[in-house]
Amino acid sequence: MYFSLSRLVSLDVKWADLFDTSNPTFFDQHHNPYYELIVIADGTVHLEVSESRHTLQTGESLLLMPWEVHRGWNAQERQGQFFWVQFSCNPDLQEFVLERASQLHIAHAERTELRTTEVHREDLLVLPRRQQSLQRYKLLGLFEQLVQTMKQSKDYFRFHATLLLGEILLLMAGDFLEQRQLGAASPASYLTFRALADHLNNFYESDVSKETLERVLERKYEYLCQVFKKYTGTTIHHYVHQLKIQRAKHLLEQTAKSVKEIAEEVGYPDPFYFSRIFKKLVGVAPQHYRNSKP
DNA sequence: CACTAAATGATTCTCCAACA
DNA sequence: TGTTGGAGAATCATTTAGTG
Structure with a gap:
């Protein structure tokens, strides 16, 4: 099972800690209103998640959905420790159906953002529900930092925690890509x-x-x-128009230059033509655009 | 897969005039 | 001073076929 995470997401870390399975509450039912990411720090952890039983080794991660019930099982075996972080996420994670390996490739390199203000597409991180990380020490190091950060509660610790979580998710998604032996060389x-x-x-x-x-x-x-x-x-000249108009909008708002001068400056020798293109892309004519701004 | 040539359809651009 | 519209020329974009 896989999940995709939007690049335009807002993340919020709710809590994070290291859990030792010698704690007797390990075998109680747990659930919480947030996403929860678990990474085994040490030893083996036997975890039951909504009817299915996992045996997780050091460095393995498991991603739980909000309210998903989980508890320890196999009380006989010695168990280890795991890091966990609960977080909210907007937009929510989407279940991602991985039909072909090439889909990951598309997510990785096919479409690219340009320097215009509009967002052309969302790049999605693909996160597997369960995975063994290729860079387990780096991952555990990040988790360690995250837990420390949340404990210290000073300076911009929440902001820092969010960045750390982002890095953790990125690392996991990167690992996953690599394990698929994709995304290596750019064409x-x-x-x-x-x-x-x-x-x-x-x-x-x-x-x-x-x-x-x-x-x-x-x-x-x-x-x-x-x-x-x-x-x-998109096409080359459509992109060029967007760049020019973007700059023209800025000049209209921030300067007192005439429309003719601005047209010249952004690369339209013919102000008549500039007006026409501006109207086409922005919806209003240049002067009207300027007047409508405070 | 990276690239070119040629052909063809699409659009952009220029210049002019009319009008607010 | 700035906006809109037309007409024709100039460019651009896309497709197809083909090479190494």
């Missing part, structure tokens, strides 16, 4: 795409013609379009 086309996007980001107001792009990147334009579309879902 060459991705590097081409990066170079292209960098060029657009830097020169969008001056020179992004077909010829220049071919010359700078030493690839045929047809290919560049193909690659750009593949990673972003």
